[in-house]
Amino acid sequence: MSIALIGSGAIASYVRAHLASAGLPVAAIIVRPGKESNDETPAVSSVADLPKGIDMLIDCAGHEALRTHGIEALRTGIDVVTVSIGALADAALETEVVNAAQYGGAVLHLASGAIGALDALRAARIGELHEVTYVGRKPPMGWVGSPAEDKVDLASLQKATIHFSGSARKASLAYPKNANVAAAVALSSLGFDNTTVELIADPDASANIHEVRAAGSFGSLTFTISGKSLPDNPKSSALAAMSVVAKILEDRKPIRF
Numbered sequence: 001m002s003i004a005l006i007g008s009g010a011i012a013s014y015v016r017a018h019l020a021s022a023g024l025p026v027a028a029i030i031v032r033p034g035k036e037s038n039d040e041t042p043a044v045s046s047v048a049d050l051p052k053g054i055d056m057l058i059d060c061a062g063h064e065a066l067r068t069h070g071i072e073a074l075r076t077g078i079d080v081v082t083v084s085i086g087a088l089a090d091a092a093l094e095t096e097v098v099n100a101a102q103y104g105g106a107v108l109h110l111a112s113g114a115i116g117a118l119d120a121l122r123a124a125r126i127g128e129l130h131e132v133t134y135v136g137r138k139p140p141m142g143w144v145g146s147p148a149e150d151k152v153d154l155a156s157l158q159k160a161t162i163h164f165s166g167s168a169r170k171a172s173l174a175y176p177k178n179a180n181v182a183a184a185v186a187l188s189s190l191g192f193d194n195t196t197v198e199l200i201a202d203p204d205a206s207a208n209i210h211e212v213r214a215a216g217s218f219g220s221l222t223f224t225i226s227g228k229s230l231p232d233n234p235k236s237s238a239l240a241a242m243s244v245v246a247k248i249l250e251d252r253k254p255i256r257f
Ligand SMILES: NC(=O)C1=CN([C@@H]2O[C@H](COP(=O)(O)OP(=O)(O)OC[C@H]3O[C@@H](n4cnc5c(N)ncnc54)[C@H](OP(=O)(O)O)[C@@H]3O)[C@@H](O)[C@H]2O)C=CC1
Pocket: 006, 007, 008, 009, 010, 011, 012, 030, 031, 032, 060, 061, 062, 063, 064, 065, 068, 083, 084, 085, 112, 113, 114, 115, 176, 177, 178, 180, 181, 184, 232, 233, 235, 236, 237, 240
């Protein structure tokens, strides 16, 4: 398998290093225009400029990267693995992804990201799911650059404060760097419009805490994860990066989850 990767951010760097250790060095990276290079690992600014033979593009660069490069890759027959799941809350983009994947005969794979229990939710919805709620809690620093800044003073916050309450669609669109987990939960359960989301800035939180609650004909489920963030980005949990590597390695096995 020949793999390309978008960007060199916190998640991308982790994924690149761990794939190399697993014997799958990244063959090329996609960078912003003007940052191209001809190093040992070529850096190009478009899918069209990737070396021949790439069969997998990894996007852990955010919603805009999936829109710009992910769709083009799918259209040219390159499978894509992404953590930018909240981008699919834009219905027009979701349609573009489906059309591009069908045209190119490729697949968009969603990594599980910073959350778990998605397999249980997908099984549970085969029965009847009555309600699904996702609560995302991060230290104030984890919400810098998000709409939370318009609701609370993150620098001087004294107690846990809810700064978003609403549908997974609204959360995903408003918080592109923070609510991809909400999107993953929604796409695994009741969909973007019927999955309830609450986002909290909490000065007492020392990790990114994600909680899923669901009830249905299967019974009920509560899942909580306290995820350490990556050293380079307090917004992003290390598990999100690990999930990308796990997805790629798992899909190569003869016996798979
Ligand atoms: N599903 C999940 O559970 C999670 C999903 N995420 C998603 O992953 C994204 C990345 O997270 P993280 O690595 O921590 O973020 P970083 O900000 O550390 O890195 C993002 C990188 O992507 C690059 N980039 C963005 N757009 C493009 C583009 N169009 N072309 C080339 N490079 C691009 C940025 O470059 P530059 O600096 O030039 O902008 C930067 O290097 C988040 O924005 C979020 O959407 C994050 C955490 C969890």
